[in-house]
Amino acid sequence: MAKISYYTEEGLNKLRNELNEMKTKGRTEIARQIAEARDKGDLSENAEYDAAKDAQGMHEMKIAKLEEILSNARVIDESSMDTSQVSVLSKVKIKNRKNGMEVTYTLVSEEEADLKAGKISVGSPIGKGLLGKKVGETTEIKVPAGMMEFEVLDISRFSE
CATH class of the missing domain: 1.10.287.180 (Transcription elongation factor, GreA/GreB, N-terminal domain)
Structure with a gap:
């Protein structure tokens, strides 16, 4: 299928x-x-x-x-999206707990991923690690450079 x-x-x-x-x-x-x-x-x-x-x-x-x-x-019908947790097409502001750097990503499908435009795949290590998280939660994500810890600062819809 x-x-x-x-x-x-x-x-x-x-x-x-x-x-x-x-x-x-x-x-x-x-x-x-x-x-x-x-x-x-x-x-x-x-x-x-x-x-x-x-x-x-x-x-x-x-x-x-x-x-x-x-x-x-x-x-995806953005009007019915739940912004209480990270899902596909969520715009997520995260903070790297180690260096304090903040970045905003939009989680998209593999075919739409474009890091320069701030769009990361839900299948990427960071995308997978953020799915289902809520504002204020932290998550440790294994990336090629090692383990990184992120805090979810904000979740909004893609078009906002």
Whole structure:
């Protein structure tokens, strides 16, 4: 059974646009490459043709994967979100207990994660460690650099 993933409206639209781009421009470009390679003669010894056919197979595989993701994607209704504890699409302000540094992250699906934009995956070590926590709670999270202790300072909705 496929895994249901939760997205923001913006993230879901981005995936839909990417799929549309792959189905239109991507397929057209690969068809052009195959036609060019075919025009170069004997297909049994044509490395360009083989490479173009391989690229076509990979492209179609990516399209199928995106279609599967989209068929199991759900948009979270932010108005019904419980901000008393950290969940998917929560905007969480945390404080590193060791150095006092405060950061704000939004917990999103793996496909939407973008650290530069402050969006971390719910599947990341910090994302997993924060899920279900409430304001004032502390949590120790094992990250590649070792154990880190964070305190949850604030929880709000993604759009706030």
